[in-house]
Amino acid sequence: MTTLAGPVTLAGLRAPSRVLFGPHETNLGRDREFSERHVAYYARRAAGGAGVIVTETASVHPSDWPYERAPLASACGPSWKSIVDSCRPALVLAGLGHAGAQGSSAYSQSALWAPSRVPDVATRELPMEMEPGDIRAVVAGFREAALLAAESxxxxxxxxxxxxSLLRQFLSGLTNLRDDDYGRDRVRLLREVLEAVRGPARIVGLRLSCDELAPWAGITPEQGAAVVRELAGLVDYVVPVRGSGMSASATRPDLHTEPGFNLGLCRAVTGTRKVLQGSVVDPVQAARALDEGVADLVEMTRAQIADPDLVAKVRAGQAPRPCVLSNQKCRVRDVRNPIVSCVGEPRSGHETEDPVLEGADRPRDVLIAGGGPAGLEAARVLAMRGHRVELAEGSDRLGGMLRVAAKVGGRARLAALADWLEAEVRRLGVRISMGTAVREADIVATGSVPGPRSYQVSSGTVVDVVDLLSGHKLPAGPVVLADPAGDHVAVGVAELLAAQGEQVAIVSQDLVIGKQLSLTGDLADANARLRRAGVRLVKRSLLREVHAGHAVVEDAHTGARQEIECAVVIHCGHRLPRESAFGRERAGDCVAPRTVHEAILEGRRAALALCEESVLT
Known part of the structure; x- marks a missing residue:
């Protein structure tokens, strides 16, 4: 780990570690500027040991307004300076770009700029083809942004x-159909941009799509490597990434994709220093890539959202809080405009408003009922503040619903967060009582019970999904999953059962199965996996009746009914709070069953509320 946490020099400047915190959407902005929330967000990672911080990509020209709070470089001078001042000794670089046809016209109310009139695969919007003057304006925008960054x-x-990025669109045969010099030499615009910023900028990095996963016309790994060799003299490092509009989930996949997926792509690139990118969240994997010469630095962005102190903990020989790669809170480019955060570290993105956890309170005895994520986080925080904590768990295992969720197909990484929380409370000396149910506690975090069902059950069999994942044996025959929630649960269970050879159908009122997965980027991939697994997708339908041997479903639009073969229904719906104990503070599912993020956040808040009581008394 010495190499990972040790210093590196770029263009004569020293970075305190080889860990890079990469550019990503945060929705922390104020208008189109970086805000004080950005400053605190980046400063926290710098304090935790990040060697290089690349700020959220700023648009270099007003024609580009890809999402509501996207920074505009010309407005970022003062806030860039504040970020630099707060992040030393880390090196700070400005992310600069233009989204081109992959932007949005909703805010600019102007046509999108692109190399050619090729509709975007995702939005289907037809862009305008850039004229020579537009191209010159973009190059000038990059130059002026680099000058402003240097002045800041x-x-x-x-x-x-x-x-x-617009620059990738010019490089790609998928989107560049021009017959002028910028079409005959697709690298030309990128070369001109790098030459324009090379003077003002001390360090020039390049984030380059080296594989669009569309070999019939897109950039291939061989072409990407050739571009790097051609431009190596203009850059100080390159970050090889994959993906394009044809493969939107490939650049930032969720936990279904193994970490380090760009190792091969990074190995193939030569001619300049390289940064390994691609869901690298394990310090051991990162250190191995450095030791083997695959890369000179490693981008660990999501890992540092999950634990800002990642590098400091590596130096101290401690285990950082794991990143589970779920994308549930750190992927924020959607219509809700959420602020970046993390399911396991709710303070991420909220550094300016949430209190720090460390402190020294007047010690008191605290009893917590429930050893799921809410109870574990409450116990961890209280123990960190010096309190004497007892955690009473009714079952024989800590982790609660987080461990159940880890049994859903493709979501095994969630167990790492449960393991870390358990290890932390044990390390901090929390007294743990297993198989113990209490009627009254200082903090109640006792979880949930199965919720209501909107269908009639006559002689058929219905099993709650939690019981299934906890070991309930199913009768032989076809399985129907009732999915009123539309999230990852029914999808993952269907994949799990199909892999075991079961005949599976999912019934959902939505037009697409797993509708909520659009928020994590897994929607298209999940439906493709289900189809490959042979799962029957009963869409736009409501489960109405369950009988022995069949179920009755109703078309949500027409009301027409049909019978589908069924030996058992697995209910994957919402749950209700468990009302089993009394306490001054409640947290997690016993308030309202939601996700692990809310459970950990509320466990932390309950603990801090008791800490405040301790100070006042």
């Missing part, structure tokens, strides 16, 4: 030619 004290810039 930044150490350099990172140019975005990755998945969501």
């Amino acid at each position: 004290g930044l150490d350099g810039v990172e140019i975005d030619a990755g998945q969501y």
Whole structure:
């Protein structure tokens, strides 16, 4: 781990570690500027040991307004300076880019700019073809942004030619159909941009899509490597990434994709220093890539959202809080405009408003009922503050619903967070009583029970999904999953059962199965996996009756009914709070069953509320 946590020099400037915190959407902005929330967010990672911080990609020209709070470089001078001042000794680079046809016209109310009139695969919007004057304006925008970044004290810039970028669109045969010099030489615009920023910027990095996963016309790994060799003299490092509009989930996949998926792509690139990117969240994997010469630095963005102190903990020989790669809170480019955060570290993105956890309170005895994620986090925080904590758990295992969720197909990584929370409370000396139910406690975090069902059951069999995942044996025959929630549960259980050879159908009122997975980027991939597994998708339908041997479903639009073969229904719906104990504070599912993020957040808040009582008394 010495190499990972040790210093590295870029263009004569020293970074305190080889860990890079990469550019990503945060929705922390104020108008189109970086805000004080950005400053605190980046400063927290710098304090935790990040060696290089690349700020959220700023648009270099007003024609680009890809999402509501996207930074505009020309407005970012003062806030860039504040970020630099707060992040030393880390090196700070400005992410610079233009989204082109992958942007949005909703805010600018103007046509999108693109190399050619090729509708975007995702939005289907037809862009305008850029004229020579438009191209010159973009190059000038990059130059002026680099100048402003240098004047603001930044150490350099990172140019975005990755998945969501105009520069990639010019490089690709999928989107560049021009017959002028910018079509005959697709690298020309990127070369001109790098030459334009090379003077003002001390460090020049390049984020480059080296594989669009569309070999019939897109950038291939061989072509990507050739581009790097051609431009190596203009950059100080390159971050090889994969993906394009044809493969939107490939650049930032969720936990179904193994970490380090760009190792091969990074190995193939030569000619300049390289940064390994691709769901790298394990310090051991990152250190191995450095030791084997695969890369010179490692981007660990989501890992540092999950634990800002990742590098500091590596130096101290401690285990950082794991990133489970669920994308549930850190993927924020959607219509809700959520603020970046993390299911396991709710303070991420909220550094300016949430209190720090460390402190020294007047010690008191605290009893917590429930050893799920809410109870574990409450116990961890209270023990960190010096209190004497007892955790009473009614079952024979800590982790609660988090461990159940880890049994859903494709979501095994969630167990790592449960393991870490358990290890932390044990390390901090929390007294744990297993198989113990209490009627009254200081903090109640006793979880949930099965919720209501909106269908009639006559002689058929219905099993709650939690019981199934806890070991309930199913009768032989076809399985129907009732999915009123539309999230990852029914999808993952269907994959799990199909892999075991079961005949499976999912019944959902939605037009697409797993509708909520659009928020994590897994919607298209999940439906493709279900189809490959042979799962029957009963869409736009409501489960109405369950009988021995069959179920009755009703078309949500027409009311027409049909019977489907069924030996057992697995209910994957919402749950209700468990009302089993009394206490001053309640947290997690016993308030309202939701996700692990809310459970940990409320467990932390309950603990801090008791800490405040301790101070006052």
